[in-house]
Amino acid sequence: MNESWLFAELERVAGPLTPLQRVLLGTDGSVTRILELATGAPVTITTLLQTVEAASPQVAEMLAVPLGQEVNHRIVELKNTRTGETLIYAESYTPLSRLSPSFREDLMRADTPIGRILEQHRLETRREIVKMSAGQREAPVAASFGLSGKPRFLSRQYRIIHQEHPLIHIEEIFPAFLFSGEMRVVIDAPSRLHLGLLDMNGSLGRIDGGIGLALDEPRLVVLARQSETFLAEGGDADARERVLAAARSVSGSLNLPGAAEFTIQAQFPGHAGLGRGTQLALSAACALCRLYGQEWTARDLARMTGRGGTSGIGTASFGGGGFIIDGGHSFGATRDKTAFLPSSASQGVRPPEVILRRDFPEAWKILLVIPEVSPGASGRAERDLFLRYCPVPLEEVRELCHLAMVSLLPGLAEEDLDLFGSAINRMQELGFKRVENQLQPPRIADLMEAMRDAGAAAAGLSSFGPTVYAIGEGRMHDVESAAREVIPSLGGGRILLTRARNSGAVVTVA
Numbered sequence: 372m373n374e375s376w377l378f379a380e381l382e383r384v385a386g387p388l389t390p391l392q393r394v395l396l397g398t399d400g401s402v403t404r405i406l407e408l409a410t411g412a413p414v415t416i417t418t419l420l421q422t423v424e425a426a427s428p429q430v431a432e433m434l435a436v437p438l439g440q441e442v443n444h445r446i447v448e449l450k451n452t453r454t455g456e457t458l459i460y461a462e463s464y465t466p467l468s469r470l471s472p473s474f475r476e477d478l479m480r481a482d483t484p485i486g487r488i489l490e491q492h493r494l495e496t497r498r499e500i501v502k503m504s505a506g507q508r509e510a511p512v513a514a515s516f517g518l519s520g521k522p523r524f525l526s527r528q529y530r531i532i533h534q535e536h537p538l539i540h541i542e543e544i545f546p547a548f549l550f551s552g553e554m555r556v557v558i559d560a561p562s563r564l565h566l567g568l569l570d571m572n573g574s575l576g577r578i579d580g581g582i583g584l585a586l587d588e589p590r591l592v593v594l595a596r597q598s599e600t601f602l603a604e605g606g607d608a609d610a611r612e613r614v615l616a617a618a619r620s621v622s623g624s625l626n627l628p629g630a631a632e633f634t635i636q637a638q639f640p641g642h643a644g645l646g647r648g649t650q651l652a653l654s655a656a657c658a659l660c661r662l663y664g665q666e667w668t669a670r671d672l673a674r675m676t677g678r679g680g681t682s683g684i685g686t687a688s689f690g691g692g693g694f695i696i697d698g699g700h701s702f703g704a705t706r707d708k709t710a711f712l713p714s715s716a717s718q719g720v721r722p723p724e725v726i727l728r729r730d731f732p733e734a735w736k737i738l739l740v741i742p743e744v745s746p747g748a749s750g751r752a753e754r755d756l757f758l759r760y761c762p763v764p765l766e767e768v769r770e771l772c773h774l775a776m777v778s779l780l781p782g783l784a785e786e787d788l789d790l791f792g793s794a795i796n797r798m799q800e801l802g803f804k805r806v807e808n809q810l811q812p813p814r815i816a817d818l819m820e821a822m823r824d825a826g827a828a829a830a831g832l833s834s835f836g837p838t839v840y841a842i843g844e845g846r847m848h849d850v851e852s853a854a855r856e857v858i859p860s861l862g863g864g865r866i867l868l869t870r871a872r873n874s875g876a877v878v879t880v881a
Contacts, residue, residue, distance in 0.1 A: 377503045385505035385525060391550040395459075395543075396527045399498040401486035402459060402543060403449060409550070410881070412453040416484055419515070420446040423467065433501075433530070433540045436466045443467060443478060448515050454557040454879045455592045455637055458549070460515045463541040469533070485531075485539060494533055501540075502528040508544060516546055517594070517605035517636030523547040548596065556661045557636075558593045558654040559877040561585040562645040563688040564737070565834040566795065567804040568681070569771050570699060571711060572762040578708060579699035579723060582775065583684030584731050585692035586739075587872040589639035591650045595658035598632040606635030610651055617652035617676040618659050624675045627663045642746030644833035649685030649714075652676040654876065657689075661880055669875070673722040680708075680717025687725045691875045694731045694783060696775070697723040711761035716754040731871030732786045738822070738841040740854045742864035744812055746837070753835065760806045767801045774798060792828030792842060799831050807835050815839060818857045825853035837861075 374397055381396070382388055388396070391409055398405060406414045425439045434442065442464045449459040463485065467475060477488045489496055508524045516522075526544040530537045562585075569580030593614065601618055603611040614633050622630065633655060641647045656672040669690030673679040679686045683697035700707035700723055707720055774794045782791030799808055799819070808816065811832065818839050819830040827841035827850045841850050851866060858864050 374500060377500060381503040381505060381525070385523070385547060388525075389550060389552045391552075392525065395545070395550065396503055396525065397500065401484070401490075403484040403486055406449060406451075406458050410451050410453075410458070412451050414449050414458065414484075415452045417448045417450055418445065419448060420444065421479070426464075426466070430464050430540075434464060434466050434537045436468070441467045443475075445478075449484075451879075453877065454559050455590070456557055456594065457516050457636065458545065460512050460544045461541060462544075463539055465539045466537075469536060469538055485541070489531070494538075496531050496533045496538065498529050499532055500527060500529045505547065512544055516549075517592070517634050518546065522604075553596055554662060555594060555596045555881050556658040557879040557881065558591075558595075558658050559879075560591040560593070560650040560654045561587065561688050561692060561872045561876065562589050562591070562639050562647070562650065563685055564838075564840055565644065565646065565682060565684050566831060567771070567798050567802065568699075569696075569775065569802070570768050571757075571803040572765050572768045573702040573711070574762075574765055574768075576702055576706070577699050578702040578711065579681050579697075581682035581684040581697045581699070581723070582695070582779075583682070583688070584694045585688035585872040585875070586645075586737065586869050588867060588869040589645065589739075590637060591639065591647065591654055592635070592637035593651070593654040593658060594634040594636055595631045595655070595662055597662050598630050601630045602632040604632075604634055606638045607641075609641050610635055610638055610647070613648060613651040614655040617655040620677065621656040621659055621672070621675050625660070625665065627659065627665075629663065631659050631662055633658070640741060640746075642749045642835075643741055644836045644838035645741075646685040646688065646834070649673070649678045650689060650876075652678050653686065653689045657876065657878060661878060670722045677718045678714060679722025680714040680720035681712065682714060683723035683725060686722045687728065688872075689876045691725075691728060692872045693874075694727075694729045694871065695725055696727040698726040699723050711757045713753045713757055715750060716757075727780070729783060730873040731783070732788075733870070733873075734786070734844055735788060735842055735871070736844060736847055737869050737871065738827070738843070738847050738850055738854065739867045739869060740818060740822075740839045740841075740858060740864060741867070742812075742815070742818075742837045742839070742858060742861040744815075744837045744861055744864075749835075756806070756810070760803065763802045763806070767805070771798060771801050774801075788828045788842070788844060795829035795831050795842065796823065804832070808832050811836050812861065814857060814860050818854060818861070821853040821857050822850050825849040 431438045528542045531539040566582040673686040687695040778794035822830045822841040827843045829842040
């Protein structure tokens with residue numbers, strides 16, 4: 372089919388295409404390689420579906436094979452490895468009868484671009500573009516890009532011809548705004564573990580003092596582009612509301628000349644002890660500022676969005692990652708804070724200064740267990756708990772500080788996991804962390820004990836939970852098995868092996 376006519380018909384519906392969009396839709400070369408050159412980052416393949424199935428009438432016609440013949444059906448995402456952003460959604464059909472055994476084996480390995488498989492087997496092929504189109508797509512396609520509502524997509528269908536027969540039929544799809552030439556900002560922000568608050572007694576005129584670390588997974592990915600009004604899509608309703616609230620707050624503080632449209636492309640659960648609220652607020656704020664040529668520190672953004680009024684771990688995780696201790700806030704009638712309150716009830720309180728930040732050992736792994744129980748305390752309930760249980764006993768604060776200085780930090784500095792872990796385990800029984808643990812379902816304590824018994828050097832509760840973590844070395848198979856035995860009694864949940872992130876949020880401007 373004449374490609375000039377295809378482009379003319381597409382632009383009649385979709386409007387003018389950018390040069391990069393035309394290249395992606397019209398190339399007879401490797402789309403993966405073009406994307407890598409355009410983004411300056413490696414592109415990886417994530418397989419969503421790979422099955423062998425009987426050719427339907429439509430597929431049989433596309434591939435010129437008999438109805439019911441076995442075909443390999445594959446759906447993949449081409450993703451920017453630096454940002455996690457999905458660049459292309461691709462669906463392909465391949466008749467197995469036309470593949471050599473070695474080609475079939477490579478194809479079934481799933482996460483290899485088809486173009487690279489063709490190169491490896493040195494097949495003489497040509498690409499034949501069948502169709503180009505613009506329009507809406509079904510929900511699974513939109514979900515791959517973190518989109519909701521009714522976004523418009525561009526797509527092309529083409530066949531790879533070998534020995535004058537269709538070898539593969541492929542459809543590649545991407546949002547119409549992607550590769551459009553407009554400025555986009557992508558924020559890849561970490562989750563975090565909150566290990567505890569050092570001083571919720573206040574007898575020395577200071578309170579709070581957070582301890583925690585940034586996590587590589589799960590993570591938050593937010594894309595933003597300029598818009599006349601503030602809009603948010605992707606994620607859940609709470610996430611979208613938080614993004615918009617933060618953006619409006621920053622826009623008002625800085626009197627920015629425009630708004631932004633945000634897309635939440637990856638998220639993790641809220642009110643689970645992983646710090647989602649702060650990462651959403653800072654990601655939205657940072658992206659909006661970059662869109663309008665401004666750069667602010669994480670602490671500045673936290674101040675403008677009302678985050679960090681109790682703990683500074685989320686703010687510092689966004690800013691630089693790693694293992695963090697913050698200095699808390701002054702406490703008294705004319706000081707930073709006059710009452711024991713969570714961050715959500717401490718609007719206008721400056722984020723605390725970081726007094727220690729170190730890389731977390733790469734060899735130490737972290738197993739997260741996120742039970743499907745009621746979310747951790749938030750809002751009014753969280754505020755009431757602070758007021759009810761604080762101040763905590765002074766002797767417990769003293770022991771917490773003692774543990775931090777002679778066990779936790781030396782263990783971290785010397786990479787002595789047993790010493791570090793012993794401090795984490797004891798911290799579960801002291802200060803405000805003791806209160807947080809006492810408010811959990813009984814089986815949460817059983818879960819932590821089971822993971823320690825299975826070999827974890829440490830196990831604890833992150834923030835108000837319900838997320839529980841274990842720290843160890845290696846793949847932690849025994850610890851994971853122990854967690855899987857207990858998790859059904861909590862109603863199920865997610866288990867994830869991750870590691871610390873020793874850098875902050877990644878900001879990509881494209």
